Amino acid sequence: MKKTLFALLCIALGAFLWWAFSPLFIDTEVKDTLDPTLQARLEAQRQVDAARKQQPATSSDSTEESPTVHTEVTADGSLSRGPFPIKGTSGHPVSGTVDVVESPEERVLYFQDYDGTNGPDLHVYLSKDLEATDIIDLGTAKGNKGDIVYGMPLDVDLTEYPYVLTWCKAFNVLFDYAKIN
Secondary structure, rough: HHHHHHOOOOOOOOHHHHHHHHHHHOOOOEEEEHHHHHHHHHHHHOOOOOOOOHOOOOOOOOOOOOOOOOOOOOOOEEEEEEEEEEEEOOOOEEEEEEEEEEEOOEEEEEEEEOOOOOOOOEEEEOOOOOOOOOEEEEOOOOOOOEEEEEOOOOOOOOOOOOOEEEEEOOOOOOEEEEEEE
C-alpha cells in the first residue's frame, strides 16, 4: 500500500513539475496575420511614419532616439496606434512591439517580432496597472514567439486600460508588458 501511494505521489509530482517548468524550455511560434484591410492600413501608416523620419529635424525636435509611435485616424474611421515596445521583467526577457489596429468593425492587438519567455497558464490582459488588479482577459497566450493577433472588445476604453500584460495566472506573475497609450 505504501509503495502504491508513493508511486502515485511521484507521478502527481512529476506531472506538476512538467506542467510548471516544461514551458520554459519549449517555444511556441505563431505566425498570425492581420485581416488584409487592417494590414494595408498599418503598412500605409508605417510609410507615412518613415517619410516623417526622413524630414530634417527642427530645432524643437529632441536629439534623443526613440521609437516612432503613431496614432492615425483614416477617412473611413479606422485607427492605428503604435508600435509600442514590449518590456520584460526580471527573469523574463522579451523583445518585439505591439500595435493597436482598429476599424469600425474590429479592434486587435498585433504583436510583431515577439520573442518572450514561455510559461504555464499564460494569459494576455488589458490592465489598469502592472499588478493586474483590474483586467480584461483577452485569452490564453497563443505562443511566445512570432507575430500574434489578439481580438479586443470595441467598447473598452484604452485610456482606462493602458497596459497589455502577459500574465501567469497559476503563479500570479507578470512576464512582460507594453504601455499602449
